[in-house]
Amino acid sequence: xxxxxRIQSTFERLREEGRAGLVTFVTAGDPDPETSQxxxxxxxxxxxxxxxxxxxxxxxxADGPAIQAANLRALASGASLRGTLDMVRRFREKNRHTPVxxxxxxxxxxQYGPSHFVTDAVAAGIDGLIMVDLPPExxxxxxxxxxxxxLHWVRLVTPTSNEDRLKQVLQNTSGFIYYxxxxxxxxxxxxxxxxIGDALTAVRKHTQLPIxxxxxxxxxEQVRATGEVADGAVVGSAIIREIxxxxxxxxxxxxxxxxxxxxxxxxxxGGLRR
Amino acid sequence: xxxTTRNPEPLESYRSGPDDHGxxxxxxxxxxxxxxxxxxxxxxxxxxxxQQSPEFxxxxxxxxxxxxxxxxxxxxxxxxxxSLGGAKIYFKRDELNHxxxxxxxxxxxxxxxxxxMGKSRIIAETGAGQHGVATATVCALFDLxxxxxxxxxxxxxxxxxxxxxxxxxxxxxxxxxxxxxLKDAMNDALRDWVANVADTFYIIGTVAGPHPYPAMVxxxxxxxxxxxxxxxxxxxxxxPDTLVACIGGGSNAMGLFHPFLDDPVQIVGVEAGGYGIExxxxxxxxxxxxxxxxxxxxxxxxxxxxxxxxDAHSISAGLDYPGIxxxxxxxxxxxxxxxxxxxxxxxxxxxxxxxRTEGIIPALEPAHALAHVAKIAPTMDKEQIIVMNLxxxxxxxxxxxxxxxxxxx
Numbered sequence: 062x063x064x065x066x067r068i069q070s071t072f073e074r075l076r077e078e079g080r081a082g083l084v085t086f087v088t089a090g091d092p093d094p095e096t097s098q099x100x101x102x103x104x105x106x107x108x109x110x111x112x113x114x115x116x117x118x119x120x121x122x123a124d125g126p127a128i129q130a131a132n133l134r135a136l137a138s139g140a141s142l143r144g145t146l147d148m149v150r151r152f153r154e155k156n157r158h159t160p161v162x163x164x165x166x167x168x169x170x171x172q173y174g175p176s177h178f179v180t181d182a183v184a185a186g187i188d189g190l191i192m193v194d195l196p197p198e199x200x201x202x203x204x205x206x207x208x209x210x211x212l213h214w215v216r217l218v219t220p221t222s223n224e225d226r227l228k229q230v231l232q233n234t235s236g237f238i239y240y241x242x243x244x245x246x247x248x249x250x251x252x253x254x255x256x257i258g259d260a261l262t263a264v265r266k267h268t269q270l271p272i273x274x275x276x277x278x279x280x281x282e283q284v285r286a287t288g289e290v291a292d293g294a295v296v297g298s299a300i301i302r303e304i305x306x307x308x309x310x311x312x313x314x315x316x317x318x319x320x321x322x323x324x325x326x327x328x329x330x331g332g333l334r335r
Numbered sequence: 336x337x338x339t340t341r342n343p344e345p346l347e348s349y350r351s352g353p354d355d356h357g358x359x360x361x362x363x364x365x366x367x368x369x370x371x372x373x374x375x376x377x378x379x380x381x382x383x384x385x386q387q388s389p390e391f392x393x394x395x396x397x398x399x400x401x402x403x404x405x406x407x408x409x410x411x412x413x414x415x416x417x418s419l420g421g422a423k424i425y426f427k428r429d430e431l432n433h434x435x436x437x438x439x440x441x442x443x444x445x446x447x448x449x450x451x452m453g454k455s456r457i458i459a460e461t462g463a464g465q466h467g468v469a470t471a472t473v474c475a476l477f478d479l480x481x482x483x484x485x486x487x488x489x490x491x492x493x494x495x496x497x498x499x500x501x502x503x504x505x506x507x508x509x510x511x512x513x514x515x516x517l518k519d520a521m522n523d524a525l526r527d528w529v530a531n532v533a534d535t536f537y538i539i540g541t542v543a544g545p546h547p548y549p550a551m552v553x554x555x556x557x558x559x560x561x562x563x564x565x566x567x568x569x570x571x572x573x574x575p576d577t578l579v580a581c582i583g584g585g586s587n588a589m590g591l592f593h594p595f596l597d598d599p600v601q602i603v604g605v606e607a608g609g610y611g612i613e614x615x616x617x618x619x620x621x622x623x624x625x626x627x628x629x630x631x632x633x634x635x636x637x638x639x640x641x642x643x644x645x646d647a648h649s650i651s652a653g654l655d656y657p658g659i660x661x662x663x664x665x666x667x668x669x670x671x672x673x674x675x676x677x678x679x680x681x682x683x684x685x686x687x688x689x690x691r692t693e694g695i696i697p698a699l700e701p702a703h704a705l706a707h708v709a710k711i712a713p714t715m716d717k718e719q720i721i722v723m724n725l726x727x728x729x730x731x732x733x734x735x736x737x738x739x740x741x742x743x744x
Contacts, residue, residue: 120630
């Protein structure tokens with residue numbers, strides 16, 4: 062990839078700084094389009110090294126209750142895939158260096174039209190995709206056109222990935238690897254850092270790509286500990302729960318929501334910067 | 336936007352699917368999280384091995400005969416035939432199976448497979464509760480713990496089946512996400528599976544989900560069509576002219592249809608039209624939806640422009656699903672099977688017609704099939720023959736029907 066590869070230069074910078082990166086996940090349009098836009102724009106200064114943006118879907122099968130609720134809030138306030146692309150386009154007017162990865166489920170993209178989508182995603186300034194329900198067996202659907210268009214294809218590696226499977230999963234993976242630390246859904250259990258370390262050692266035998274670890278990372282301490290063994294720590298549900306905690310009775314954003322959520326992100330990021 | 340792939344070119348065989356990747360043309364596939372992929376591949380290998388195992392086949396046949404009570408009769412519905420005044424109507428009486436529906440054919444097959452694979456915990460989703468009951472039943476028989484995911488809305492309208500499952504020792508998990516119906520129950524069952532990959536077998540109740548489920552469930556249910564063919568040849572010395580079955584996910588229909596797909600027989604699948612296809616309150620994915628990806632497979636789905644899944648509606652909890660098995664989607668696009676829809680009120684009328692003319696209280700699901708039979712039989716010749724799958728009995732539905740008719744029990 063070229064020198065304007067934001068994911069690659071971010072991991073290079075992190076290596077120079079001698080620390081792991083913080084990857085923050087929020088659902089696009091949660092709890093409403095404007096709050097979500099402002100939150101995204103403030104995430105890099107709060108300490109997010111990479112932004113993972115969830116594409117809202119009505120049936121998020123790999124997600125736990127917190128992110129399910131975020132998806133429904135976003136959809137109820139009018140979110141759509143088109144809206145998610147617009148959100149990144151606006152973000153890019155102010156930020157040229159923070160990588161943005163879209164994460165989600167295939168059906169909204171399938172309805173949009175995969176080839177049309179990858180063109181619009183590149184134009185909007187999106188760096189990569191993480192697709193929950195597209196295993197290597199279905200690569201021709203979106204992975205192939207996305208990589209041709211210059212998007213990174215970040216694949217999930219899981220505790221159920223044995224050696225053979227790992228080889229297959231790593232093919233066509235680029236940017237970084239997302240290691241799912243538990244067999245399960247988002248925002249539920251946490252894995253022991255020692256077991257993650259062992260698993261990453263096994264994965265590193267097969268790849269040079271940076272590895273970010275996610276699922277079950279909720280606190281600054283967990284972020285710090287994960288940063289000891291991985292190149293990045295992904296936090297999603299804990300941030301989403303902070304959004305949820307700052308909604309008024311009718312579900313609208315309270316005035317302090319942005320400060321509270323960015324405060325949490327600073328706190329999480331502090332675990333990697335001491 | 337994704338387009339349909341309707342293709343009227345006739346094929347040499349309609350019984351050849353799926354291909355090695357689980358595709359029926361555009362449909363099917365394995366659209367699941369990576370965590371589940373190794374399990375799905377294991378399951379496929381185990382199922383392929385079981386198909387070649389005489390022992391597995393012997394066990395399946397034994398329980399089908401002695402536990403389920405197969406073969407189910409192929410019954411000439413004389414009174415109904417006379418009252419409609421047209422084609423001869425036969426019922427394939429899968430409502431007489433143990434547990435009261437066709438669902439047990441599949442749960443027996445899958446639990447025997449789960450045992451072969453050494454799995455120690457069973458999960459299932461259920462809509463009307465028939466699949467949940469059939470799963471709880473075989474779990475009791477084979478002494479395996481059973482967790483059934485059921486939408487909170489469905490728990491309310493299917494109270495008798497909920498109690499049945501509890502009596503059989505199953506744990507019922509109410510699902511409140513989404514609209515609390517079958518689609519949401521399937522989401523939560525998949526979430527359970529991904530969190531319990533080591534010991535858990537997921538018994539999917541219909542011909543949908545990631546490969547190999549659509550083919551595997553079809554194979555277990557095809558006993559319906561194989562028997563019907565043999566019984567029809569014995570009774571009439573020829574094949575029927577028309578087959579009719581209701582479709583939610585489509586397992587009873589696929590079970591009846593599949594053995595006849597390469598025969599000169601007209602085949603009709605009946606979707607749930609709810610308040611009518613012209614409203615947005617129906618469950619007719621083929622008539623009112625378009626191709627999309629959900630629950631591990633590509634198929635026709637009820638969805639909006641953005642690819643968000645719409646809620647289905649049907650008076651019958653068992654048909655209340657916004658998708659349909661991928662093989663049906665494929666047969667639809669090839670024009671081999673005709674898919675029509677029947678509204679809630681037409682199904683209610685057919686329900687009562689069946690009670691009065693035949694002394695059989697059908698489930699609301701096959702009442703949809705019967706409503707279509709009632710439309711076409713009078714237009715057909717008296718020498719012509721219709722076989723309808725009476726796939727479930729209606730005990731579970733009497734409260735829903737009473738409510739719809741404004742009767743207090």
